[in-house]
Amino acid sequence: MKMSQAVEQSLVVLVMLALQKDDLPVKSYLLSDRLEVSESYLKKTMRKLVVAGIVEAIASKEGGFKLARSIADITLLDVYEAIEGDGSFIHATQLADRIFLNQESNKPVEDVQEALDVAVDDVLSVFNDAEQDFKQRLQRYTIAKLLRHVSAADFEKIDWRQVN
Structure with a gap:
C-alpha cells in the first residue's frame, strides 16, 4: 500500500x-x-478536506482555512479517506486466472481451478482483514490524541499569519 504525501501534509x-x-x-x-x-497543489488538498467537512474555507479579505470541527472529532481515518478516498485499496486483477489458462482452450486448467479459487479467496480475505484493521486503527486516533502532549501551559498558540 502506498499513501500520498498529501495525507501527511494534511495532518x-x-x-x-x-x-x-x-x-x-x-x-x-x-x-x-x-x-x-x-x-x-495545497489548494487541491484543502478542497478535499473542505468537502469532507474537516476544514472550513472562509472567503473574505481576512479569510482562509480553519477547522470545521473539534480536533477530538477528526480522526486519522477522516483525513486518510478525504485524501485517498473511502474505497478499498485491495484490487484483484485475476492474474492467476490468466496465468493458469490452458493455452489451447483458453479455459482454466481443471486440476488447478478449485485450488486456485480457494487460494485467491484466502489471499483476498487476508488483505481485506488487514485493510479493516488499518482503518479501525486510524478511526481510533484523533488529532486531539496527536496533540495530547501539548498543553496550554507548555505551548502558547501560534498566529501563523505572523510567523516568518
Whole structure:
C-alpha cells in the first residue's frame, strides 16, 4: 500500500490550524509556504478536506482555512479517506486466472481451478482483514490524541499569519 504525501501534509495543516491563535483563518499561501509546496497543489488538498467537512474555507479579505470541527472529532481515518478516498485499496486483477489458462482452450486448467479459487479467496480475505484493521486503527486516533502532549501551559498558540 502506498499513501500520498498529501495525507501527511494534511495532518500537518490540521495541527497548524488546531494551534492557530484565536482560531483565526489561515490563508493558503501561508500554509503552502510553511509546507514548501505549491499553493495550487495545497489548494487541491484543502478542497478535499473542505468537502469532507474537516476544514472550513472562509472567503473574505481576512479569510482562509480553519477547522470545521473539534480536533477530538477528526480522526486519522477522516483525513486518510478525504485524501485517498473511502474505497478499498485491495484490487484483484485475476492474474492467476490468466496465468493458469490452458493455452489451447483458453479455459482454466481443471486440476488447478478449485485450488486456485480457494487460494485467491484466502489471499483476498487476508488483505481485506488487514485493510479493516488499518482503518479501525486510524478511526481510533484523533488529532486531539496527536496533540495530547501539548498543553496550554507548555505551548502558547501560534498566529501563523505572523510567523516568518
